[in-house]
Amino acid sequence: MNRRWPIYLSIFVALVLETTPMPIGMNIYRPDWLLMVLIFWNTVLPERVNIGIGFLAGILLDVLLGYSLGLHSLAFALVLYVSSANHQRMKNYSIWQQTGVIGLMTAFYSLLVFWLQHWLTDAYFHFNYFWPIITTMLFWPWVFWLLYRAKQKLIL
Numbered sequence: 001m002n003r004r005w006p007i008y009l010s011i012f013v014a015l016v017l018e019t020t021p022m023p024i025g026m027n028i029y030r031p032d033w034l035l036m037v038l039i040f041w042n043t044v045l046p047e048r049v050n051i052g053i054g055f056l057a058g059i060l061l062d063v064l065l066g067y068s069l070g071l072h073s074l075a076f077a078l079v080l081y082v083s084s085a086n087h088q089r090m091k092n093y094s095i096w097q098q099t100g101v102i103g104l105m106t107a108f109y110s111l112l113v114f115w116l117q118h119w120l121t122d123a124y125f126h127f128n129y130f131w132p133i134i135t136t137m138l139f140w141p142w143v144f145w146l147l148y149r150a151k152q153k154l155i156l
Contacts, residue, residue, distance in 0.1 A: 007045070031138070035076070055077045057073075058074070075116070
């Protein structure tokens with residue numbers, strides 16, 4: 001039996017959460033669900049979730065959100081490269097240290113997406129780019145706990 005279905009299910013749920021409509025005023029606070037899920041699985045099981053999975057998830061996100069093709073996939077690939085290079089160190093961090101690292105990785109991801117959007121479409125910088133970083137950091141402990149429990153229950 002294929003033991004990867006919980007990983008793909010969690011990535012699918014993260015894609016749904018990324019694309020679910022929110023009220024206009026609340027949309028700027030949306031955490032980067034897919035990034036959190038990809039970093040978690042890349043840290044815990046780097047042999048199963050790697051840069052290629054992140055690239056494919058980014059392509060799906062670009063298609064679903066209507067962005068330029070490859071925008072999020074390049075950003076996910078670079079963030080997952082940093083994550084896989086440091087996955088042993090990340091496993092030894094406490095949840096609060098991990099939250100800080102997730103904040104830095106999310107800031108790196110947001111900066112990459114902004115640079116690519118600015119280069120491709122002349123997007124301008126707004127301070128609203130910082131809100132997803134903060135909300136992602138706030139949601140990380142719960143996402144980590146939920147996915148770690150799922151990993152333990154399903155013996156992945």
